[in-house]
Amino acid sequence: MKRVVIFGATGDLTARYLIPALAKLYEAGRLPDGIKIIGVDRRGWKNDKNGFRRLVLDSLERHAGSVSAAARARLVTEVIEYRRADVTDAESVISALEPLAEPILAYLALPPAVFAPTLEALKKAGLPEGSRIAIEKPFGVNLESAQSLNRLLHEFLPEKNIYRIDHFLAWQPFPTIMGLRFANGILEPLWDRNYIERVEILWEETLALEGRAGYFDHAGAFKDLIQNHLLQLMCLTAMEAPTALHRRNLRDRKVDLMRAIRRLSPEEARGQTVRARYGTGKIGEKEIPAYADEEGVDPSRGTETFAEVTLAVDNLRWAGVPFVLRGGKALSGFKGEIAVHFKPVPHLAFQRADDPRPNVLRVRLGPDRVTLSLNVNGPHDPFDLEQIELGADFAPQEFFAAYQRVFLDLLEGNTTLFIRADEAEEAWRVSEPILQAWEEGLVPLLEYPAGADGHSVARSGRAVGV
Incomplete structure (x- = not known):
């Protein structure tokens, strides 16, 4: 798995936990060679690429000071990209994911209220076989919504490729x-x-x-x-x-x-x-x-x-x-x-x-x-x-260490500590x-x-x- 797409790339979860965890793994050489991390969000800058890179560097400075300056610089110039999209709009999401030639890991670092429309968009995009979806809990807001989300996910992905995350378990x-x-x-x-x-x-x-x-x-x-x-x-x-x-x-x-x-x-x-x-x-x-x-x-x-x-x-x-x-x-x-x-x-x-x-x-x-x-x-x-x-x-441990375990399991396809x-x-x-x-x-x-x-x-x- 060499393509990670984070939906909600400018949110607090991404800044505090996801980017620092990925940076630590990158510095330790534990991410796959040639991996690309694509941040997707509706936020726009005059220069999207440089604006997102500044956001990532600021996040790492505040939340992952132990990651070397050299590793941070390589991460933002060689690994991380930014694409603007409305996650509730199917055409916008499809455009942000192109090209879809290889399996992707789609990480939904989003509020529960937008899980369903984002999943509908990913379903319409026609993800390549072997793609995985990671969803931050809470999974739904009640029993009915959880059942609905499960039905939607199973329409286009097998259960083994669905990762409902509870980082406490890691x-x-x-x-x-x-x-x-x-x-x-x-x-x-x-x-x-x-x-x-x-x-x-x-x-x-x-x-x-x-x-x-x-x-x-x-x-x-x-x-x-x-x-x-x-x-x-x-x-x-x-x-x-x-x-x-x-x-x-x-x-x-x-x-x-x-x-x-x-x-x-x-x-x-x-x-x-x-x-x-x-x-x-x-x-x-x-x-x-x-x-x-x-x-x-x-x-x-x-x-x-x-x-x-x-x-x-x-x-x-x-x-x-x-x-x-x-x-x-x-x-x-x-x-x-x-x-x-x-x-x-x-x-x-x-x-x-x-x-x-x-x-x-x-x-x-x-x-x-x-x-x-x-x-x-x-x-x-x-x-x-x-x-x-x-x-x-x-x-x-550093406070984001649990997400290092989460990402390693996501990339390796290990569902043991997921829901x-x-x-x-x-x-x-x-x-x-x-x-x-x-x-x-x-x-x-x-x-x-x-x-x-x-x-x-x-x-x-x-x-x-x-």
């Missing part, structure tokens, strides 16, 4: 949960309802809106984080063991788990979900305006910037174990982790000790680290207990009852001050929901 620490489970005899026998009390999967950011109102105010925290990413991490954490880490085996087990997640009733949504949005506050020394006052936000939409949901898995392994998925913006600190909380021992021989804290296995991002907390004898009194943490650090059609639809099956309950006002939209602690926001929301 972020170094998160797939580690599979190695911890399936390659260690000490853990897998404990990985069920008999030994695990609850599982928490968290993504809490200090970032506020950061100019993304055009996308985020229509999506909200639940679609952007929980439906889009955290459900995938739940699958890796809770699925049954695949016979091999082959794309079909792994994705079959993920879909099995997704199908076992119980759909919440309206009453369950009232007690098991929290939604809120940030008000004015302070994060560090930075004053943060209320979300409703951010530029581009329509307050009447009631878009949440914080969401939590507690889900149950109806199978033998996980019956009775709550899975807490939580994500939010403008919080006091960054926390991206999978935390597996084990049950306490049934009898504690240390009569003089306070209740020991539970053993928790954590897989963390930023810093990338895996830890296990254990209770041991205290240093001064053998009948006291204290908790220690055993841990290992992963090699530090299959039925999996995308099952995620909406789980999510739709929650979103419907919210739309009907069954769960109040709370407000928290920017800079609040995520656990405290969730606790206050759960108290309201009870």
Whole structure:
């Protein structure tokens, strides 16, 4: 695959992640010889080629400073091109793709609202056999739209050539949960309802809106984080063991788990979900305006910037174990982790000790680290207990490293860490009852001050929901 076409070439995703990832791979010599990267967008400059090149160089300077100046210069002069097109207009897209003599990788770095017309245009273009399409999630806005997109894609491409991207699955620490489970005899026998009390999967950011109102105010925290990413991490954490880490085996087990997640009733949504949005506050020394006052936000939409949901898995392994998925913006600190909380021992021989804290296995991002907390004898009194943490650090990564893995898999045709059609639809099956309950006002939209602690926001929301 020697031709990559990025639709949405002047967008934030391309600038922050795609171009830096490609530049890093190019510098390392990991892109195919003779590759061409074509940026397609409706934006125009007096001199399109030089204007886009300046945009790329600026992006690399801001987001990929580790890439050498020489590699950046070669990238923009020898590899990258720009073509202007309206992605919703078939004739315009066809013109931008010419010539279509060889297979292409078409990367849709676009808002979900324009996926369908862009795919219609690509279908009309008649892509060469072997072409691939990569689509950023969220995949659709609900179950019906996801099903419609799948039908449209399958009209002109086989499933093996469709790549629904969730870059969380390529972020170094998160797939580690599979190695911890399936390659260690000490853990897998404990990985069920008999030994695990609850599982928490968290993504809490200090970032506020950061100019993304055009996308985020229509999506909200639940679609952007929980439906889009955290459900995938739940699958890796809770699925049954695949016979091999082959794309079909792994994705079959993920879909099995997704199908076992119980759909919440309206009453369950009232007690098991929290939604809120940030008000004015302070994060560090930075004053943060209320979300409703951010530029581009329509307050009447009631878009949440914080969401939590507690889900149950109806199978033998996980019956009775709550899975807490939580994500939010403008919080006091960054926390991206999978935390597996084990049950306490049934009898504690240390009569003089306070209740020991539970053993928790954590897989963390930023810093990338895996830890296990254990209770041991205290240093001064053998009948006291204290908790220690055993841990290992992963090699530090640049923030766009996940997209390096994404592009390598896209170019090599490896679909293992991408989302299959039925999996995308099952995620909406789980999510739709929650979103419907919210739309009907069954769960109040709370407000928290920017800079609040995520656990405290969730606790206050759960108290309201009870």
